[in-house]
Amino acid sequence: MAMVEAVEMMAGRFRGCMVGALMGDCLGAPFEGEPRATRSILQSYFRRLSDPDLKVPYKQYTDDTAMTRCVAQSLIEKKGFDAKDMARRFVKEYYAEPKRGYGSNVTDVFAALRATKFRDPYSPAAFQFNGRGSYGNGAAMRVAPVALFCYATKAGLVDTSRDTALITHANRLGYNGAVLQCLAIYEALHTPTNKLDSVKFIESLITKMKEIEKPSEDDILYEGEDPYVYVKRLEKVLELMERGDSVSREQVEDELGVYISAHMSVPTAIYSFIRATSPVADIESENEYQRTLHFAISLGGDTDTIASMAGSIAGAYYGVTKIPGNLQKHCEASSDAIKQADDLFSLSDPKPPAS
Incomplete structure (x- = not known):
């Protein structure tokens, strides 16, 4: 029975990751690009949405969720x-x-992919910005399904997350941001419940990123x-x-960033997850997942994407049972997120993390 319960708990973490990402996107979107929301506005926002009536x-x-759904469905149907x-699904x-x-x-990029009939799915992105590629967070925001798909096969996680990114983001900062976000979700999935050591969590990511960011002989640095960059952030x-x-919101913005570039949003999402594991003075919710979204959105800037990335990490750690149902019901296509999570789980080796 213990094993059955553990497997069910892990299935709940898969659901938490996909639903968590969706909710961060849906609930963060109204604040994107607006001045940083005041404490009272966000408290009222979450209090109102929590009303069951x-x-x-x-x-x-x-687009965050639209592309995440494409990544998930491609992995599910192609089993890899x-x-x-x-690329076809994105377009x-x-x-x-x-x-x-x-x-x-x-x-x-989509227009070029369509015009060339997907002859080379990587070329359009590689030619952007005079061959430098995009360093936006668009690849990181959609990478959650890769962490789920690679749950039991970590050897393919880095390559798969990088390859999914390269379809649209050929800059080192763009695709390494996706790799970091994927690793953060993976680490959260493999961390036993209530046994998160926040310092070790970040130190583990630093160790991995030191190896990932180490330039290869094919890398040409300007x-x-x-x-x-990610190691330092x-x-x-x-x-x-x-x-x-x-630490104030202004300090987070100044020192980590809240912008559409991957290196100024992915570490911010990870920090939001860590910060919200403990009570935050001006956030009234005692629910850790809700607190994660609330804090991420309160930073301002690219609120939907940062909240979505933070939400996917938090959902992977806490599981779907920690995500308030009264919030879930207000988000478009939450049942689709659950279905894709279950399909990805069925393709994985459903073993719980070591305790």
């Missing part, structure tokens, strides 16, 4: 990574529903380019953690 239209998902299939999804908030740079996360609850 509230009946309002679904909060729609954005298929670059052309995933078809965009042209079917182009008003989900896509950035102009990625839509240029003059003055630092190859270890994770070290900054450790510094902020040492300062505890005294």
Whole structure:
């Protein structure tokens, strides 16, 4: 019975990851690009959505979730990574529903992919920005399904997360941001419940990123380019953690960033997850998952993406039972997120993390 319960708990973590990402996107989207929301506005926002009697239209998902769904469905149907299939899904999804908030740079990639009939799914992104590629967070925001798919096969996690990113983000910062986000979800999935050591969690990511960011003989760095950007930003996360609850939102923005570039949002999402594992002075919720979203959104900037990335990590750690049902019901397509999580779980080796 203990093993059955452990397997069910892990299935709940898969659901938590996918639902968690969706909710961060849906609930964070109304605040994207707006001035940092005041404490009272966000408290009222979450209090109102938590009302079981509230009946309002679904909060729609954005391109973050639209592309996450494509990644998941491609992995599920192909039972592995298929670059052309995933690229086709991105393009078809965009042209079917182009008003989900896509950035102009990625839509240029989609147009080129369609025009070339997906002959080389990596070329359009590689030619962007005079061959430098995009360093946006668009690859990191959609990578959660890769962490689930690779749950039992960590050997393929780095390569698969990088390859999914390269379809749209050919810059080192863009694809390494996706790798870091995927690793953070993976670590959360494999951390036994209530046994998270936040410092060791970040130190483990630093160790992995030191190896990942180490330039290979094929990497051509530009003059003055630092190859270890994510290592240094994770070290900054450790510094902020040492300062505890005294760190203000303004300091998080200044020292980590809240922007659409991957290196100024992925570490911020990870920090949001860590910060919310303990009570936050000006957030009234005692629910750790809700606190994660609340804190991530309160930082301002790219609220939907940062909250989505933080939500996927938190969901993977806490599981779907920690995600308030009264919040879930307000998010578009939550049942689809659960279905994809279950399909990904069925493809994995459903063993619980070692205690």
